[in-house]
Amino acid sequence: MAAEAVEEEEVINKQIILKHYVTGFPNESDLQLKTTAIRLKIPADTPNAILVKNLYLSCDPYMRSRMSNLKGSYVESFIVGSPITGYGVSKVVDSTHPDFNKGDFIWGFTVGWEEYSLITDTQSFFKIQHTEIPLSYYTGILGMPGMTAYVGFYEICSPKKGEKVFISAAAGAVGQLVGQFAKLLGCYVVGSAGSSEKVDLLKNKFGFDEAFNYKEEEEDLNAALKRYFPDGIDIYFENVGGKMLEAVLLNMRLHGRIAVCGMISEYNLEKPPGVQNLFNLISKRIRMEGFLVFDYFHLYSKFLEMILPHIKEGKVDYVEDLAQGLENGPAALIGLFSGLNVGKQLVVVSHE
């Protein structure tokens, strides 16, 4: 009665697995390359599944917390001994799902860090309709970071033309877009980044009005912000937390808004120091709002309508930092936490 499974030849399936949970700053050695095998055929009696070849894997700051043994967080811990997972772009090689066909490209959450994945829960994936754009962009400008920039800036910051906008980690996957959105709206835009190369990108590629190197050139962040914002900051797009947030609070204008997207400076600290200057929230009537892009994916098609023409007309640029090959994934991911990446960090598993 049971259908006899067709025997398919197995192929090698390299994976990046988590060796153990991490405290403090992570190392490449917390991750491990493992070679397994997989049959390129969905097992019998597995409806609504897709088997995919993974092309591009996204390195994102939130992944740090998943390397820890979390309880009650908004994301789940990775599973020790299993491939880590995240956003990715993949090609369907087999499908028992009515919405997906062999040869389709998809992006979404979560793809395993491995060459091939069997996906039985497809609800967090989008089928890629616009394949004329580089497919890697679906880990960045057209994927989660792009949506994050869009939602954080337009939905949370309530921006108005002419306002003064500051962005930390401005050369990252999200920051570079927020700055360009703000420029398109007619704002004055300043970004901070951690190297002169990134500062150069911000000013000369992304069209920021000003940018500064917080790591090597500005010991006194308060003084730096006062210099770039003599009249104060209307909008702060927060990616880093800690000392930068403290300095920003001192330099906000009345009725300013802070979109809290990330606090990467704190992710590797077991006990991050507290943030001072919060009284400025009162004296300057500041709205500070955290958000997660997960709540806004219903706006994705609206976002595409806005961003695709900008990309095609060259009004919005996007810089990626590509690590070639799955085996270079661990270094790429860990490098993100000390800012080694220039632009959106991703891992190229295969170009097709």
Added chain:
Amino acid sequence: MAAEAVEEEEVINKQIILKHYVTGFPNESDLQLKTTAIRLKIPADTPNAILVKNLYLSCDPYMRSRMSNLKGSYVESFIVGSPITGYGVSKVVDSTHPDFNKGDFIWGFTVGWEEYSLITDTQSFFKIQHTEIPLSYYTGILGMPGMTAYVGFYEICSPKKGEKVFISAAAGAVGQLVGQFAKLLGCYVVGSAGSSEKVDLLKNKFGFDEAFNYKEEEEDLNAALKRYFPDGIDIYFENVGGKMLEAVLLNMRLHGRIAVCGMISEYNLEKPPGVQNLFNLISKRIRMEGFLVFDYFHLYSKFLEMILPHIKEGKVDYVEDLAQGLENGPAALIGLFSGLNVGKQLVVVSHE
């Protein structure tokens, strides 16, 4: 040609003056009673002025910062050697202003801490229309603290029936009202206060569902909040900052709101410790918004329409802590910062 001033008899005008700017915790000895004299007649050639007899003076937490030598704050420092100033209720004894007549009662900002004041800028004063309510209420429920509770709760917190509300410094001038507003809306309401007497008031007079003594009975604020809010806090009305805010952040629910009204725990610290747990703003998508009542006084008549029937029908209670006599003003004001007051602290200069 010049009009000859009519000689009026001078009367004694006691004042409370600031002796010097203060750092750290203030003392009664930072203030001083001074006896001067005043003529109860507006000087000639002084149009649009009123001379008032001060009845009730309001003791408010924000006054602490005015005792320091501030620069660029949202309020100005008091002037050393001059009477301190604040909100108050006064009776007009002479007027050259077309809108005010002798015998009118007014409330507003700022009245000097003295028996009589000459006011040449009347724009921050309201004429009291409803004199059937105790006039002292215009330093509290019908004055700035009442407006603060109204604006902070309804405009900033976006409250909905059934939501879980936590209020710190809940027995104070503002907190007691926020809790009652939340109960009227059908919320679950818990307050913290610093004595068993205040906790008793919260539960048995103001109708809070629960209340706890953070100073004497709850060493672990996080554990206390988990006990009172097993499913988390939707709305936090922030009056204290510091450790309480840190514990609240751990216990907020998704999409919670924090109205930042005050941070009294920090006002006497030269370098307040930073606040931890801000990452919860992201993971729980929390909106944290500071506000100042000054921005909302255009809503005052709308507020009165709401609150007056509640007072008359006994649906809203208000507890005042009255210090009798201007000479007891310094102790009353300083006592506020260690929570000696039970309810709204004010100073009775004269009942009429």
